[in-house]
Amino acid sequence: MQSTAPPRLRGGRSRTLAALAALTALVPTAGCTVANSDATGSTGTAGTTLRVVLAQEPPTLEPCEASLTSTGVVVRSNISEPLIERDPESGELQPLLATEWEQTEPTTWALEVRSGVTFHDGQPFTAEDAAFSIDRAVNSDLACNVDGYVFDGKDVEVAATGETTLTVTTEDPDPILPLRLSFIEVVPRTTATDAKVREPVGTGPYAIEDWETGVSISLRRNDDYWGEAPAFPEARYVWRSEPAVRAAMITKGEADLATALNPEDATEDNSVAYPNNETTALRLDGREAPLDDIRVRRAIDLAIERQAISDTLFDGLAEPAAQLVPDGVVGYNDELAPTTPDPDAARALIEEAAADGVPVDRRISLIARNGQFPRVAETAEALQYQLAEVGLNVEITMLDTAAHLQYQLRPMPEDAGPVALLIMHGNQTGDAAFTASQYLLSEGAQSTFGTADMDERIADASALSGPERADALADVLAAQNDDIAQYAHLAHMRGLMGISGAVRYEPNSASGDELRLSEVRPADQEGS
Template identity: 30%
Template sequence: MKLPRLRLHPLLCGLAVVLAAGNLSAQTLRWASAGDPQTMDPYSQNENLTNNINHQIYEFLVERDRQLGFVPGLAVEWSQPNPLVWRFKLRPNVKFHDGRPFTADDVVFSVLRAREKTSQIAAYASALGEPKKIDDLTVEFQLTQFNPIFFDHLNTVFIMSRGWSEEHKAQRPLDFTNKEESYTSFNANGTGPYMLALREPDVKTVLKRNPNYWGRIEGNVQEMIYTPIKSDATRVAALLSGEVDFVLDPPPRDLERLRQARGVRVVEGPENRVIFIGMDQARDQLLYSSLKGKNPFKDLRVRRALYHAIDIDTIRTKLMNGQSAPTGALVPSPKASFGDPDIERRLPYDPALAKKLMQEAGYADGFDVAMDCPNNRYVNDERICQTLASMWARIGVKVRVNALPKTTFFPKVEKLDTSLYLFGWGGSITDAETTFTPIYRNRADKGVGEYNRGNYTDDTLDALVAASSKESDPDKRRALIKQVFLRHNDQVRHIPLHRQYIPWAMRSGVQVVHKPDNWLELRWVTLK
């Protein structure tokens, strides 16, 4: 049922009752955004909101500070005896939420679990080498090749309890792509500052402060109630009325209204996230087109035509309300491309050239195709797809937008059940490696090429990425990275759009630490 603009969202009605009855408003953060965490299994889905919620519960060996620098987490110190060995001393007297002690066995188990086929961080976990227990509070990682961003990879593997996982038959990540459910779908057991109290998918997720947390919690949040509210208008109305305290993804068109609203404030900045288009470049016939025996996306001229047909400035000004930074580099942060204008440069908007390329490729009359698009994951995701469809229609490409909630969209494209799709990539890591290996490379085992959902094969590109992944000389590695970008861009393996900004909106009494990885840390939140 469609709700009036200012009416209370039904999912929030229960929250109002709880707050009134328990008088918890001073220490309960009511958080809303369009989507919902997909699973409580920490490796099953590598998706930002899912990772963010899970990070309140689970921890890494090395954590990130407010500036995204590395600081001790479950490891208190480390050394590198030689270029292929890292040794970590673990924090003593740490317990999981169920009271089990944290030891090196849990670290080894977690890394091996994260390397399983059903893990979406398998490429990162595999790059850590072989974990080995030295004693209960010492673990080593023995690498087969030099890893220039070892700590970035280490900061992707949440530490789980081996005993708890084995007890609940959760030794491997659940297969979310094929709709598998397990104990870890709805339950969690970490060492972090908050504990999972309630998980009702697409309704609400409740966390409670861990009374036995080993570290310091600088904020005063005792409880967090997360509620997904898909409708932009309803989500904004809930914030304005005070029914929620914090909105992770206010719509760009409402930002000025929120800035002027009494009792509300907006904090904002660029996110480490790039939005881009992927295309099936493997099949001889597209799955979702009336074309028979043809796949136009295998033709570089068609890929370039689609790129030239995009008026990125109109998307930035009219659709994103200035809340995006157009780029020609498929990488979340300009730090990864060294701010190099040759890498960042986009193909120019040129509809005439796009039509000429279509004609040269044999598609003067165009073709039709379906485009898969999430409708609750990225800023304006569905509207971006609709805008692109109207732009591509001008060169004869008739696009049917198939907008899906992310819980349906991600498994669909993970199975390569797509012809054309919109995707986003980002997080706390600014180095190019964690974009290159999962997205740019040919699909292989151990997570290599896992997110190459267009399933293209480019042996030249693959070899360049593989070389950059193990190069120890910084200057040589930088040169290799530039070659990777230039090869990828020349072949238009994907079409980059922009890096999105991340405005957060909240009640005026909510104090947060805004970071470019778009992760809200509850332990740093203060409610006044």
């Protein structure tokens, strides 16, 4: 693994680099001991149990929340499955629980579902279950993440027209409805609709054996699975918040897979780097002063030393970003370049805003999530330093997943003051319309504000297909930078997954959100 040397910085920028270097020195090295490692219950189970160590315990296993990374990494394609799946390498849609789909009318799609599939509790899977799952995730009052993130909060009409056929009708023509359906996990029609479930029943290759809160989640192989049987009879998830601990568990043979390792803990023997489609950014809440002034938001964008952060804190496993989606996503704008840092220009904007009465000295809360990505706390400290250098008063707040979600998703906390939220967005759909409707629309589930013009741009782009769609979405991303500046983009990330010598697995861009256990094989298995 090769790391790019930090760029040469002149004048005041050298102090920023020095601060980053000092922060990096605070990060623990890999030469650590694993506290309470015997408590994992993993030692000695290699060969029959696939052992996975996560950065955090999933907040829920509810399938309609599987578009949340911390839930989807366990649930998606392991416990439950969608009708259609997107190949993370090619971007093509492939049959799963649905075998065929076609657009029969401008607003209607017809689907054929697979026969001979059963749920973990023995119930047969039919088109009624598929229709129920769509209706439950999109039209109910459960406030599922997939409803806002994938379907933009718009209801659909869905009906089973036969034992294996169903139709889905949208209010307006939707050229990418099959892609949206790939985010809905199928559950039996006996599933509760008045509350989210803790231990779901699905059709996947694994079923839940036990979830001991705060300790572990155990899965057992579904021997009646309709597809190819996974190699491991059992799987067990534990979680350790310290990346060095997760890496040490791989090295010591206490885990087979570990998510989100830090660069300093990674070696050629214990990890693999992979593109994870994640983009980090600061979301600037434009509802509160001083962030309601675009000059202040532009100043923040100009203050950030993206290359220094990428090189020093991310060890070169990131590229400075100019937009919320990486290359390869429909709508990626290859004409956008990361903002060149200019602290002097940033200070001038702050001073200009102050002269007009903007309260630029008001404290801004920089909120980040523990375990959000490697060295997240150090990244927050670097951003705090850089913003202070241009005259802003920033205080860091580190939160756990549940508390961070309160700021990330609507309805957001009232009277929280000005907030710069550190986010990490992974567009696993391959289409920037999902990013735009979620993060840029005025009433988007993860947007704090917007404009009527931006809303119209997003609506128009979402109705198009082919090259016209890509161009229109690229214009949307450019307009965010030119006209709104709700986001100060940081970096397109690469992940580091710990993989022991006992297993074979090739991570891909979806692995951080959808870690398919059926793709993991014992190292000594023939053909692996």
